[in-house]
Amino acid sequence: MDPLRQDEFDSQACGSIAPKAKPCPRPKPGEAAGGCSFDGAQITLLPIMDAAHLVHGPIACAGNSWESRGTLSSGPSLSQYGFATDLTDSDIIFGGEKKLKDSIDYIAGRFAPPAIFVYSTCVTALIGEDMDAVCKEAADRLGIPVIPVNSPGFVGSKNLGNRLAGDALLQYVIGTGEPEPETDLGVNLIGEYNIAGEMWDIEKLMNSAGIAVTSRITGDARYKEITWAHRARVNMVVCSRALLGLAKEMESRYGIPYFEGSFYGAKETTYSLRQMAYLMNDREMERRVDRLTEREEARLSQELRPYRKLLRGKRAVLYTGGVKSWSVISALKELGVQVVGVGTNKSTEDDVRRIADRVGDDTEYIPEGGASRIIKTVRERKADIMIAGGRNMYVAMKEQIPFIDINQERHKAYAGYEGLLRLAKELTYSLANPIWKLAASPAPWDKEAPPYDR
């Protein structure tokens, strides 16, 4: 049960630096909508692994969400801790600022993090807690950054929360530090959260082309590296429109050029690497990138051959909530998989244009969500597989439809050339598993035909 229709939009723009695209859709009452802005803000900032993340509010927001995302860390794990002020009714009446202050003190004293992010939630925003003041006072007193993230759930969607988190980074983090003199400056990766370790695959590629990563915003990041993001030479917005505003603002503030790219699929990966080298204005680097991408693509196409044979002509319905739609389409196309239905629920006009560039005329656009709507498309278009997020997974299982989880809970990394291989493998496994045949055949004493002939 996901949102069935989101055709109304906020009259006001999301965040203070909203891109020109259409603003975040407003959720519709009575539907099972997605996450809130608080969730969105957390998603963006939690991958800063060495920082502490404190949720200021009743137990709901933290109790239901801590440690449930697959952003991996290569070292520190403080970000995995579920810190909460756990406000009770008397705090609601008398205010929770004291509790907040004490919590910050305790965390600073006990865990010595390089920074503490403090998240407001519906309740603390409503009862008018002056979080900014508490954070400022604590930061001055403790000598570490204590950063208020004002993104209570009720202000809107998850996407808006991403943007508000970006705002917090701009306001409190970026530009507050300087890289060590010998640091090799290069590209900021914005909006790549290291789900299932994807960031590591990307970094490896960039390293082989001699392109340095300046700051990861924020997959497997360390707080310190984000403070000097303003020294990067290029910003790449990794298929996440929500943080486009951040890149735009950095362009106008610090003159850093940016581009939007993706690492899903070989073509997109190659394009992204080329774009980096091009914007760095470094001939030698461009040549290196060319050599690398040619080599990798050739190797990949070799290795993909057996999978391509199996996947050619397979039909997929893709529902990723918008941001990744077009980039994953490219990846699927390279594998010979035909996308016969695609969700455009949260896509901007630009995204839709990009989708249109990549799919054929007979692809159905699914503007409204809702498991049943997606499944209808799967049936009508005789799709072989459904590619969507975790909340739709169990519905697909009930309907006996092969499924791949592509969203933030996935456990497989699909970015870069190797990621495409992994995707190919997952698709074949998912399609070829004997369970589908078993599920589709009735019990021997039950003559009735299965409801859906695949």
Added chain:
Amino acid sequence: MSRDELNIKDNTSLFKEERYVQQRENKKQFEAPCSEQETAEALAYSKSAEYMEKNFSRQNVVINPHKACQPLGSVMAALGFEKTLPFVHGSQGCNAYFRSHLSRHFKEPTPSVSTSMTEDAAVFGGMNNLIDGLENSVALYKPEMVAICTTCMAEVIGDDLNSFIGNARIKGVISEEYPVAYCNTPSFVGSHITGYDAMIKGILSYLYTRSGIESKPGSGEESGEKLNVMLGFEPYTGNFAELRKILGAFDTKYTILGDHSGNYDSPATGEYEYYYGGTKLADVPQAANALATLSLQKYTLKKTQEYISGTWNQKLAALSTPLGIKGTDTLLATISELTGLPVPAMLTEERGRVVDALMDSHPYLHGKRVALVGDPDLLIGLIGFCLETGMEPVHIICSNGDVDFNEVKFKDEAEALLAASPYGTEATVHVGKDLWHMRSLLLNDKVDLAIGSSHLKFAAKDAEVPLVRVGFPIFDRHHMHRYPIIGYQGTLNLLSLIVNTILQQLDDHNSGFNFELVR
């Protein structure tokens, strides 16, 4: 195709490769400005007794909570009734969390909607959201009843559900007769179990009142011979099945009040429906005429129990989760007493078999020191089970254990239970504490085994204690909820889980001379 023509590594093995190890090393320069030695010292300190004291004097921050909020429980409760749509009045995020939280545990979809309140609702109240929400969700998902609960946001702005629902009827969005039950469940009070209770009571009292039936326990024809049964916030669908088996063996008629097992254990037929199973709405008012009510989570169902023995004036037997032999004995004796039926021979036989199994395994259980985390009723059951097998509960944490029923507090009951056994002498019971407290306990006073939800895995890993996953939520193991843990059969399951974990440990930690075939 052959299964692995290409050797594509997943992240478990991939990141052990040299280049990734190197990458990780390079990143160290950005990490918090502490030397390795400082880090090691801090880590060691966090494991010390001195730190434990500091940790336990911590007042104002919760670290790694072991409870969820009220509305999450309400959603589960609502799913226990036929064709009922859980409806969360608040901003949209909460509902998204509830759905993924419950789905991750049961590996099943969770139908539930939200009024998606935004800023203007925060200022002007959420009435329009609620009315629009009712209209939309009834049209889209065609439920036969809507069950509304609030989140903290709706509570803070003081939305009045009753009058809003009334207005929705006046506006013709839903008909006068259309059933809409509701309850108030702010997240800043109680936990998922109080929310569960609030919704069950909300639905029972709502359907009863509007039916116009007058409660005459034990009188109303067929329903007068029935037994009402409530399982409470029940993370095991297998427990419903086990209970049905037991009641079936007694050959008694019964109504389960709040049965979400259908929703969370539906077959893959090739077609998804939004609603599976659940207590029939018409059975609810009839339940007021039943013989008696049996509750299997007395702390959880506090308000509902008060309502049943009060308003329905019905005989009530309230137990905690019936685990272990004694726990199940009490359950059977209670059913027998309430219905006047003898305990069926089949169950006595089953009892004998499970006692036999416990005897087989007892050498491996005796004296094993255990840590326990869970909801109050589950913990009472687990403590009982541990004590009867000779295991020694040592650390017990119940984050939401500050509840009482009939003036008996959970903590007091747990302590009395422990004090009555020579195996309980070492135990301490902590209520209102979190999993970071448990970490200190595990590190400072080692145990052999921890029993609790998946969330405990971090502390257990730090302390190198094997974890047996019992309770809610279990995110990282499959199908645990399909096996009952109540009744004799459940006792056997729990025993197998525990003893085989211990045996696995023996094998894993054996250098060779004691690596034996027969155990």
